[in-house]
Amino acid sequence: MYAYIKGTLEEIGEGYLIIDNHGMGYQIQTAANIVDYLPSIGEEVKIYTYLHVKEDAMSLFGFITKDDLKVFKLLLGVNGIGPKGALAILSVMSTDDLRFAVVGGDSKAIAKAPGIGAKTAQRVILELKDKLNLEDVFEEKTEITKNILSSESKTVKNEAVQALVALGYSSSEALAVISKISISENDSVEEVLKAALKQMAIF
Numbered sequence: 752m753y754a755y756i757k758g759t760l761e762e763i764g765e766g767y768l769i770i771d772n773h774g775m776g777y778q779i780q781t782a783a784n785i786v787d788y789l790p791s792i793g794e795e796v797k798i799y800t801y802l803h804v805k806e807d808a809m810s811l812f813g814f815i816t817k818d819d820l821k822v823f824k825l826l827l828g829v830n831g832i833g834p835k836g837a838l839a840i841l842s843v844m845s846t847d848d849l850r851f852a853v854v855g856g857d858s859k860a861i862a863k864a865p866g867i868g869a870k871t872a873q874r875v876i877l878e879l880k881d882k883l884n885l886e887d888v889f890e891e892k893t894e895i896t897k898n899i900l901s902s903e904s905k906t907v908k909n910e911a912v913q914a915l916v917a918l919g920y921s922s923s924e925a926l927a928v929i930s931k932i933s934i935s936e937n938d939s940v941e942e943v944l945k946a947a948l949k950q951m952a953i954f
Contacts, residue, residue, distance in 0.1 A: 753811065757797040760790060766838075768813070770798060779813035780834075783842040787927040788815045803834045812838060822846040822883070829878045831871055839864040840875070850883045852876070907934055911943040920951070 756779070758772035763786060770777045779798055790796055798813035799820040812834055814820045819841065826837035840849065843864045852860040853876050861872035908929055915925035928950045934943055 752802045753800045755797055755799045756811075756813070758795065760792055760794055760796045763789060763792065768798075770796065777811060779811045780838065781813050782819075782838055784845070785813075785815060788930060790930065791933070801834075810834065814841075819846055822849060825879055825882055826875070829871075829875050831874060832867075836864070836866055836871070839866055853879050853883045907938060907940055907943055910940045911947060914940065914944050915947060915951075924951075 756770050756772055756777050758770040758777075760768065761771045761776060762769040766783065767778055767780050768785075768789065770779065779800060781798075798815065799817055800814075801812045801820060801823060803810045803812060812823065814823060823837050823841060826832050826840060827834065832840075840861060844852065844860065849861070851857070856876055858869060858872040858876055861867060861875050862869050864872075867875075912925045912929050915929070925947075928947050929943070931950065932943060932946050
């Protein structure tokens with residue numbers, strides 16, 4: 752029903768976010784680690800969504816990239832895993848980490864997710880080993896950049912991310928640290944880059 756929702760990020764809570772789209776607020780359940788890739792409150796964001804319908808409720812689940820949504824749907828196809836279980840897995844590991852775990856048979860990594868036991872983790876590997884491949888891990892992921900960098904400070908953020916990538920950091924690392932920095936209209940790329948490098952040094 753909803754392929755994605757694009758609008759103003761109004762609120763970020765524990766396990767959810769709210770997007771205002773033309774005066775209507777959509778509450779979307781999300782993985783915990785999505786916070787690292789979200790823009791600041793009041794900025795525009797695009798979230799790919801999955802509508803889960805039950806007899807007594809309808810829930811929206813949201814993801815930064817189409818790939819995250821795709822893997823979420825694959826997890827839903829695993830016997831014994833519902834939306835909450837799938838979201839729990841994607842909260843403790845990225846889609847790429849999950850691919851490595853499935854291909855490598857690492858059920859312990861998957862079982863770290865809350866509510867996911869050893870048998871369920873083994874079932875994930877068994878049922879997804881032919882559906883997940885490592886080729887997708889090495890594809891350039893530009894979707895996150897497109898979704899996040901959509902505000903007045905877009906140019907500065909974009910150039911700072913590109914500079915960090917040029918210095919050897921991964922795009923996900925660069926995006927994560929830049930998203931945590933408060934950027935004003937007067938800030939230059941150099942100032943943002945210096946602040947980002949300080950953050951990198953801390954971690």
